[in-house]
Amino acid sequence: MNTSHAVRALNGILRREMLRTLRQRGRLLSAMVRPLVWLAIFAAGFRSVLGLSMTPPYQTYVLYEVYVVPGLAAMMLLFHAMASSLAMVYDREMGSMRLLLTAPLPRWYVLAARLLASVIVGLPLVYLFLFVARFWDVRPPVFGYVAVFPALVLTGLMLGAFGLLVSSVSTQMENFAGVMNFVIFPVFFASTALYPLWRLAEAGPVLATIAAWNPFSSAVELIRFALYVRFDPVAALVVLVCLVAFFLAAVIGYDPGRGLWSRRGGEG
Amino acid sequence: MNALSVENLGHSFGSRRVLDGVSFAVAQGRMCILLGRNGAGKTTLFSLITGLYHARAGSVHVFGQAMDVNPSAALAQMGVVFQLPTLDLDLTAGENLHYHAALHGLDKASSTERSIHELERLDVLDRVDDPVRALSGGQRRRVEIARALMHGPSLLLLDEPTAGLDVPGRRALERHVRELCRERGIAVLWATHFLEELTADDDVVVLHQGTVRWAGRADRLAADLGAASTAEAFASLTGAE
Numbered sequence: 188m189n190t191s192h193a194v195r196a197l198n199g200i201l202r203r204e205m206l207r208t209l210r211q212r213g214r215l216l217s218a219m220v221r222p223l224v225w226l227a228i229f230a231a232g233f234r235s236v237l238g239l240s241m242t243p244p245y246q247t248y249v250l251y252e253v254y255v256v257p258g259l260a261a262m263m264l265l266f267h268a269m270a271s272s273l274a275m276v277y278d279r280e281m282g283s284m285r286l287l288l289t290a291p292l293p294r295w296y297v298l299a300a301r302l303l304a305s306v307i308v309g310l311p312l313v314y315l316f317l318f319v320a321r322f323w324d325v326r327p328p329v330f331g332y333v334a335v336f337p338a339l340v341l342t343g344l345m346l347g348a349f350g351l352l353v354s355s356v357s358t359q360m361e362n363f364a365g366v367m368n369f370v371i372f373p374v375f376f377a378s379t380a381l382y383p384l385w386r387l388a389e390a391g392p393v394l395a396t397i398a399a400w401n402p403f404s405s406a407v408e409l410i411r412f413a414l415y416v417r418f419d420p421v422a423a424l425v426v427l428v429c430l431v432a433f434f435l436a437a438v439i440g441y442d443p444g445r446g447l448w449s450r451r452g453g454e455g
Numbered sequence: 456m457n458a459l460s461v462e463n464l465g466h467s468f469g470s471r472r473v474l475d476g477v478s479f480a481v482a483q484g485r486m487c488i489l490l491g492r493n494g495a496g497k498t499t500l501f502s503l504i505t506g507l508y509h510a511r512a513g514s515v516h517v518f519g520q521a522m523d524v525n526p527s528a529a530l531a532q533m534g535v536v537f538q539l540p541t542l543d544l545d546l547t548a549g550e551n552l553h554y555h556a557a558l559h560g561l562d563k564a565s566s567t568e569r570s571i572h573e574l575e576r577l578d579v580l581d582r583v584d585d586p587v588r589a590l591s592g593g594q595r596r597r598v599e600i601a602r603a604l605m606h607g608p609s610l611l612l613l614d615e616p617t618a619g620l621d622v623p624g625r626r627a628l629e630r631h632v633r634e635l636c637r638e639r640g641i642a643v644l645w646a647t648h649f650l651e652e653l654t655a656d657d658d659v660v661v662l663h664q665g666t667v668r669w670a671g672r673a674d675r676l677a678a679d680l681g682a683a684s685t686a687e688a689f690a691s692l693t694g695a696e
Contacts, residue, residue: 188527189560191560198557199557202553202554203543206546207543207546210545211545286537289505289506289533291528291530291558292558293527443509444523
């Protein structure tokens, strides 16, 4: 693999992701409406129920809307990652995954390029959401929008790598629908996206422990701290380690010698 | 040197043996028909040749490059048309070709030049800016063949390319590929279960229940088996009525 070949392939994969995303307007619209519904309806309702104490990185008491926005940004990335891996399962059933895997490039590189392209395509919507959230008085410092960029990229890559792993072990679309239910909802609800850890601890120590160990919580906290120009090194480390672990497992899943594909076959 | 050489290839999914001791070769510039009924193992064989997964036993060489040792070098010389359509329906024919060219490391100028050339060659240049969704089945197949030729491969693999096409569509596609084989010296491996896609000069490999039952020139198939016709010979090889 030479460098110009690698760069051209990455460009090609990125371009395809962009064209596909722009032409699927329904998916774009629902990706944007989903967090706004949570913010405008769910958060408004919970605002009176949930009193929040001061927790870092916030230096004062904050409204529930302010608390929930980083979690919703992470949720957007989670849905995007799962939709993207759903597309990979679809690609595989429809065969276009074969095209990608028969490119004369190392397989890990092709998968990494696909992952990176998917994250890049997903980011503008998250930024749009963060700006729209200003109308709900969620106004982090201006530099926070810059500081949150690496946090969003890292989170997107980690969740995308997880989706890649899910797609490598999921052989059919039907299985995948189940995976969506068993993955997205538990991952999202058993995290600090909607409630701070001390609130969850009040509800039950088991739930609090699960949320504390959930890498998605680390992703949410990484984004939350970054948005207020603070760095959470533990969260960053957890997200990074998970990214590497998920990606390596996904590469093994797609390995021609070891992957599940070679054992199960599937197509005739 | 052979364009493709398959030696003693075997594969199973769990306890189900799908391919067993499969050996054959495709010479440069030759048209080889891989003939087999549904479930004979043709698609698994294609998956192994294209490196989608590794064979449990045996080896695949493409112009001397071993598929499990240096897959990139082997894949660079290979153009593939899969059984299932693999075009992005939301993208135009041209965009699909450019995507493939990028995966093979072609720059923008040569990608544009080659896409025009190949689409024109296959009579679908007028549809270059149309979304694939708007194309007919036959046109989509031709766009897929144009795409497989973008990087100038010396070996073209087609897995049941005529599936789902009407008779004139099948004939046209077959004619196009035979011309490619003749004019550019591209070796072709064409998997099918339609006997009428054979001509006397083709090389034939008959695959049945995962093993090679016969291999040789098409015009010798009937005589070799003492059958009255190719169809009868094929029926006796595959145990059909």
